[in-house]
Amino acid sequence: MKRKHKCLALFSGGLDSTLAVIHMKKLGYEVFPMFFLTPFFGTEKAQKTADKAGFELIVHDITETHLKMIQNPKYGFGKNLNPCIDCHGLMFYEASKLLEKYHADFIISGEVLGQRPMSQRKDALNSVGMLSGIKDLLIRPLSQKLIADTLPIRDGWVIKDEMLDIQGRNRKRQMQLAEAYGIHYYPSPGGGCLLTDAGFSRKLKDLMDHHMFNKESIELIKVGRHLRLDKNTKLILGRNKSENDSLSKLAQDEIVLQTKDIKGPFGLLKATKKLTNNDITLASSILLRYNSKIQSEAVVQFGKNHNLDNDIKVKKMDAKKVADYLI
Ligand code: SF4
Incomplete structure (x- = not known):
């Protein structure tokens, strides 16, 4: 009826x-x-x-x-x-x-x-x-x-x-x-x-605590390994090719990083301040930490809007130290 x-x-x-x-x-x-x-x-x-x-x-x-x-x-x-x-x-x-x-x-x-x-x-x-x-x-x-x-x-x-x-x-x-x-x-x-996932919630809380709570940043926490460098700066690294590709697509005008001539993680810096050389050095040494092909140091390329037109030679960060930055 x-x-x-x-x-x-x-x-x-x-x-x-x-x-x-x-x-x-x-x-x-x-x-x-x-x-x-x-x-x-x-x-x-x-x-x-x-x-x-x-x-x-x-x-x-x-x-x-x-x-x-x-x-x-x-x-x-x-x-x-x-x-x-x-x-x-x-x-x-x-x-x-x-x-x-x-x-x-x-x-x-x-x-x-x-x-x-x-x-x-x-x-x-x-x-x-x-x-x-x-x-x-x-x-x-x-x-x-x-x-x-x-x-x-x-x-x-x-x-x-x-x-x-x-x-x-x-x-x-x-x-x-x-x-x-x-x-x-x-x-x-x-x-x-x-929101019922512990890892995702941790990253979301980090965004809330650091005035980065917006739709774009939320999309980014669905991908990759997330590290907080300071209260204004986050580094996101792809953990495999598919995540590297996704991060690369999500990147807009942020600084992105990659090891020169050697395959490895794609990195993206999300910041609410103007980044300094020290920030790039820190991010690059962490990026190398997650590149198994690098022994101790290598050249990292970086730049805005996908233009990797800058070089920096850095040492790979110590495994224990990197844990301090993980979100
Ligand atoms: S599980 Fe997620 S979608 Fe469902 S009620 Fe809770 S917060 Fe909302």
Whole structure:
């Protein structure tokens, strides 16, 4: 039976949000699955699941507001630099702004009560709702029987008995539901968000602490080995050919470095000051540290805008010393 009311769905590509969408579709609702794009979570996983499930995915870029939020999340961070409660709240809020555009009436998500330590406890689900400012329009189809009624239930747009009562970390019920709905493809839980990665979070925190928190610098921390030379200067080195190529593509007007005539890491200096000869010498000696073909010293070429038109002869840095610079 076709239902009168329509909903937007927060869709990550994981099993829970897939089940939430399918459950509502099976009940006859028109559902618009929506993925919120940030620099920390690409569309690949969501797009692949959407394609397999036959959903038409809507991608909405929230980079700007997400970058503001992450610098001061009201509910703090999880284990790493993942502000999950604020992040969910923001996504719901952004979805609420799109309700009119899609002639939709309410918003659903695949959140399951008590499944994740941070963002899906009962109080956390409540905080997410409060943060979004549209708490009364949210429905969590997988757990809605266990949580407070919202407007769609009170007004009869959604029938509570048709919702589910899944809770906890055990995913057995979701597996059974997937089987019943004929879903055979779904990615393993978690993964996909760089903010849950310890190494990435460390590098991101370094950017925040050194006034380098912007989209370009965030793209750079996805690639290579990162070293802090001083509070204004970072060195990034490719760890293999593919990273060298990626760094080279990302470089704009920064100073870049390479060992002369000998293959090795590509280096990029990201700085918020004018670089001196001492900075170049330091960066070059670190670059040589990661070039296994160099014994003790070599010539490093460097320059701006990919013009390696300057030379400097430097000694390879001692292995122990280089650890002091690693982020
Ligand atoms: S895991 Fe990442 S994308 Fe998901 S809610 Fe947390 S911060 Fe946001």
